[in-house]
Amino acid sequence: MKLIATILTVGAIFSIIYLLQLSTFQMGTRHYLPDPTISTRYQLAESPVFTIDNRNESTPTSDQCLPRNNLTDEAAGAKLLEKRLPECLIIGFAKCGTYALKSFLTLHPDIVGPNQEVAFFTGYYHRGYDWYRSQMPLSLESQITIEKTPSYILSLQALWRIRKFNASIKLIVSVRDPLIRLQSSYAHAQAAHEAFNETFESWLLNEDNIIRAADYATHIKNVFRLFQSSQVLIVQEEELEKTPLAVLRKVETFLGLCHAFENDLLVFNSEKGFFCFNQTSRRYQELEHTLTLNHKTGCFTRSKGRTHPQIDRLTMKRIVLKMSSYNEQLFALTGIRFNWTHPGSF
Ligand SMILES: Nc1ncnc2c1ncn2[C@@H]1O[C@H](COP(=O)(O)OS(=O)(=O)O)[C@@H](OP(=O)(O)O)[C@H]1O
Numbered sequence: 001m002k003l004i005a006t007i008l009t010v011g012a013i014f015s016i017i018y019l020l021q022l023s024t025f026q027m028g029t030r031h032y033l034p035d036p037t038i039s040t041r042y043q044l045a046e047s048p049v050f051t052i053d054n055r056n057e058s059t060p061t062s063d064q065c066l067p068r069n070n071l072t073d074e075a076a077g078a079k080l081l082e083k084r085l086p087e088c089l090i091i092g093f094a095k096c097g098t099y100a101l102k103s104f105l106t107l108h109p110d111i112v113g114p115n116q117e118v119a120f121f122t123g124y125y126h127r128g129y130d131w132y133r134s135q136m137p138l139s140l141e142s143q144i145t146i147e148k149t150p151s152y153i154l155s156l157q158a159l160w161r162i163r164k165f166n167a168s169i170k171l172i173v174s175v176r177d178p179l180i181r182l183q184s185s186y187a188h189a190q191a192a193h194e195a196f197n198e199t200f201e202s203w204l205l206n207e208d209n210i211i212r213a214a215d216y217a218t219h220i221k222n223v224f225r226l227f228q229s230s231q232v233l234i235v236q237e238e239e240l241e242k243t244p245l246a247v248l249r250k251v252e253t254f255l256g257l258c259h260a261f262e263n264d265l266l267v268f269n270s271e272k273g274f275f276c277f278n279q280t281s282r283r284y285q286e287l288e289h290t291l292t293l294n295h296k297t298g299c300f301t302r303s304k305g306r307t308h309p310q311i312d313r314l315t316m317k318r319i320v321l322k323m324s325s326y327n328e329q330l331f332a333l334t335g336i337r338f339n340w341t342h343p344g345s346f
Contacts, residue, residue, distance in 0.1 A: 081138040085129065086113075086145045088170040088255060089162065091223070092153030093216060095184040096174035097237040099304060100274075102148040103291050104240075104248055107265050107283050110257050112139045113146040115290055121158035121165075122151050129165070137290070144255055153219045163226045170255060171227060175330070176237035177340035178214035178323045179316065183308035185213055191306065200309040210322055217329035224333070234334055244275045272299040317346045 090098050105111050113136075118124070120132045136145050152158045153173060162169060176184075186203055190196050203209055223232055233254045240247045248261045265283065269276045276299035277284045284298065294301055311319070320341050331337045 080140050083133050083136045084139050084141075084143075084145050085133050085136065085166075086147040086169070087166070088144055088146045088172065089152065090146065090148035090150070090172045090174065091159075091162075092150045092173050092219065093175060093181070094150040095181050095188060096150070096176040097240045098148050098150045098174055099292075100244070100300060101172070101174060101235065101240055101247065101251075102146060103300070104244055104266065105146060105251060106287055106290070107277075107281075108248070108252060108257060108260050109283070110143050110260070111146055111255075112137045112143050113148065115292060117149040117151075118147050119149045119151065120147075121161045122149065122155050125161055144257070153223065156222050159222055159226050167227075168231065169227075171223060171232045172235060172251065172254075173220060173223065173232060174235045174237055174240070175216050175338065177338070178216075178326065179311075179320055179341045180308070182210060182213035182319065183311070184306070185209070186309055187306040191303065200311070201315070204315065204319065210319055211326070214323040214326035217326060217333050220330065220333055234336065236338060238339075241274065267298075269297060269299050272297065272305055274299060274305050276300070313346065316341075317343070320345070 090102055092098070102113055103115075106113055116135075118132065118135045120127075120135070124131065136147070139145055152162065162171075182204075183200075186200055186209075189203075220234075233251065235247050235250065244266055245261055245263065249259065252259055252261060264278055265281050266275045267278045268274075276297055277288075277293070279285075279288075279298040288295065288298075292301055293299065299305075321343050324343055327338070327340060327342070
């Protein structure tokens, strides 16, 4: 009996040791070995644990702030540089200064972004995240990659895809006086299509063109349905045009970055009528070749800041009346009353 009891005790001890080893092995395979087919950044992007908001908790105040990226340290940079998926998207709206915003933002040492619109979530989703990543510029771990494609906000499917990609991503939406946006869209259509020969007056007869320029609310509502309001920053083209640094600093705070936008990075060019890059700044010289610019002036090319078609007062009043209900919806949704052309302006 004693012998049987000893055998049973020894057997039980061996079984316990075996089970302990097995569970440690499973932990090792399931939790600690990364899947070599999926990059760490992708896993982080999908994970609810890591959000860009976590950075905000440790965001230094402006007086303690040193840019995290030291681009002069080429040797260190070369080792750590890789293409990374975006953590912030400028999703709209077209003709609202999205290119100027994205390009000026890259003056920040902790922000990078591709020059072109990648249109991944609208046009190239089938190519997968690795393709999307391949479209991004090299960056350091500490830098945030920003991509801008203004058509994303118009597509509910694209917004769902963005949410699936990274539910805690930061989104920037730029809006503009819809009357000016309407003129800008016409000038764009005229420049983009050689065969386009419609006069502005006949183009205005198409109600859809007016609604398309004014209906921000429908699309912003979709954004708020899928993302928390703290993830969304609404900026105004008019402010970007007149006081660009104020907008850039808002974005910097929104992203939890150091305050690195100095007054001398941009200069107003009276011939162009817009702020342009200060060509003497070191950061501009680093970036110049990555942007679509007039390299003589440091301003954007002629495709930004086009001449707008004239509108007579009566037509303008008619359009503004049509737009005003859309504006009211936007003001109610965002809690911001933009100082745009309104029926009382006439
Ligand atoms: N600094 C600076 N320089 C040049 N242009 C500036 C600038 N800031 C804002 N803008 C305005 O940006 C408008 C174009 O907006 P987008 O870049 O969003 O257009 S697009 O949707 O990508 O085609 C463009 O519209 P248009 O004036 O109709 O060309 C500009 O008014």
